[in-house]
Amino acid sequence: MMPRLLTAVAALLLSTASAWAARDTITIGMVLEPPNLDPTAGAAAAIDEVVYANVFQGLTRFGPDGSIRPDLAKSWDVSEDGTRYTFHLQEGVTFQDGSRFDAKDVKFSLDRARADDSVNAQKQLFAGIEQVTVIDPLTVEVTLKAPDGALPFKLAWGDAVMVAPESAADNATHPIGTGPFMFKDWAKGDHVTLSAYEGYWGQPPKLREATFRFISDPTAAFSALMAGDVDAFPNYPAPETAAQFKADPRFKLIIGSTEGETILAMNERNPPLNDTRVRAAIAHALNRADIINGAMFGYGTPIGTHFAPHNPAYVDLTALSNYDPAESKALLKEAGVSDLTLRMALPPPSYARRSGEIIQAELAAVGIQTKITNMEWADWLERVFKGHDFDLTVVSHTEPMDIGIYARPDYYFGYNSPKFDAVMQELEGTSDPDKRTELLQQAQRILAEDYANAFLFQLPKIGVANAKIEGLWKNAPTQANDLTQVYWDE
Structure with a gap:
């Protein structure tokens, strides 16, 4: 009996150990679901949610506290004039097919991202790069057109991960x-x-x-x-x-908290949304508290511009677009707009669908009717983000500190402001922290005063x-x- 008992005990222990190991x-x-798995060839947040830091790495990376940390570059030097970054690479790095990673792959990745035919969704991150030079297998120099203190931040994005020429075409x-x-x-x-x-x-x-x-x-x-x-x-x-x-x-x-500015985006290519008064009327028709309570069950922070409230440079501008239905009606009358019907395209996330229903009711209260179309993510990317076939849409922009998207006239909501562009251009060449804060706050105010979109809440x-x-x-x-x-x- 004893051997059988010992055998049973041993089997139990083995089973327990196996469960532990599992x-x-x-x-x-x-x-x-991500539309593909290549962060250098797609705008969907779901791509990075699977592969960022797990499968792909960049020269730098975001830490969980938002800090910029070394990754494939173990360190870097900056020239006195701020136009040359020399990156020193980690040793012994290989791609997951066993091939070696070195400075040639860095040059390939950055040149590919900024090429004329690049399909990178954040191509503007690389617009300031003049040249990428291989110094030796573990050293690469990036020469900029102008000083840019934000380069390590830009290279931490998922869109800036390192890929190999042998496998890049199949990364999707x-x-x-x-x-x-x-x-x-x-x-x-x-x-x-x-x-x-x-x-x-x-x-x-x-x-x-x-x-x-x-x-x-x-x-x-x-x-x-x-x-x-x-x-x-x-x-x-x-x-x-x-x-x-x-x-x-x-x-x-x-x-x-997240970097997700949740907005009611307005396609300014379509009249009358190209009229600031109409955009202001839409913004004043919306009660942020109703949207946060109804769509997010109280989770979320009201925002009045496209900037995260946890960022030290944030300015609370919610008062500029406060809930005021009477003001909405007055602005629509001043703009000569009546019997307005707009198409609202909603992607799948529950925050978008729920917010859209509340927005529909609040716009109707000031005389603006909306026709809602619920879209799957791939359809939204194709028709709204790429095709600009919409009037209104609700979406969270989860890219880190992405206020610069408003300087892209080809971007899906079509905002175009030479004043804003000038501020962003000055920011690009500024490395002084205090001056950068001042410029970021100017940019926030321009967007709020232009009612570039209706800014709702920061996604928790x-x-x-x-x-x-x-x-x-x-x-x-x-x-x-x-x-x-x-x-x-x-």
């Missing part, structure tokens, strides 16, 4: 980077799975495998967490049920996770689910 995998919930469907996780599989409509890269040059991740499951329906997201089908939802889409997780010891509720980061998971970001200084420091604490 906690090196994680399933992450995401609302949106089979991404190959230098990060700690490598692509394993993509079941369209369901999930993407990454696995740890054994040849990673830095500190190995504690997770062996990570699966990103796509769950757009808020009710389904709640059910998936409760059932344990997903371990964490870093950007939880159902704020109305967040309190239930806070009261449940099996979970942790992680409330932070509402995360829900198994209580035993550690290392998830609380805040979102960029659009990422960085798993490099994530582990199970059991």
Whole structure:
């Protein structure tokens, strides 16, 4: 009997050890499925949410506190005139296909991003680069057209990650980077799975495998967490049920901030939206408190311009577009506008759909009718973002400190202001922190006074996770689910 008992005990111990060892995998919930997996060839935030810091890396990167940190560049020097950055690269770095990463790949990546035929969604990040020169395999020099103290910040974006000439063309469907996780599989409509890269040059991740499951329906997201089908939802889409997780010891509720300025964007190419008075009328018709309470269940910070309130340079300009239906009606009358009907295109996130319904009712109260079209993400990107086929849309801009998009006349909402452009051009060549703050505040005020869009609220980061998971970001200084420091604490 004794040998059988020992065998049973041994089997139990082995089973327990196996269960323990199995906690090196994680399933992450995401609302949106990325249209592709190449951050250098797409504007969707969902791309970076899967691959940023996990599969792909840049010369620099965002830390969880928003700081700019070394990544593939272990250090850099700046010339006295501020026009030359010399980057010193990490040693022993390989891409996940085993090929070596060196200065030639840096030159290829940056030249590709700024090329005339570049499809990079943030091509303007690289517009100030004059030349990229390989000094030796571990040293590369970037020469700028003018001094730019923000270059390390720009190179931390997902759009600036390093890619290899041998694999860049296939990164949309089979991404190959230098990060700690490598692509394993993509079941369209369901999930993407990454696995740890054994040849990673830095500190190995504690997770062996990570699966990103796509769950757009808020009710389904709640059910998936409760059932344990997903371990964490870093950007939880159902704020109305967040309190239930806070009261449940099996979970942790992680409330932070994002870079997501949530706006009612107006297509200024379409009359009468090219009239500042009409845009002002729309802005004054909207009650931010109603939208935040109704769409976000109280989570979210009102904004009056395109800038994050947690940024030290932020100016509270909400009073310029305060809720005033009488002012809205007066402005519409002054502009000679009546019987106005506008098309409102809404992407899938619940904040957009819920906000859109509230906005529709509030605009109707001042005499503006709206026809809502609910779109899938790929359709929104194609028809609204690229095709400019819309009047109104609700979307969160989650890129870090992206006020510069208003200096792009080809951008989807069509804002065009020489005064704003001049401020941004001066900012580009300014490295003094106090002067940069002054210029950023000027830019914020111009947008608010022009009613460039209707600025609603700063998107909160509402995360829900198994209580035993550690290392998830609380805040979102960029659009990422960085798993490099994530582990199970059991």
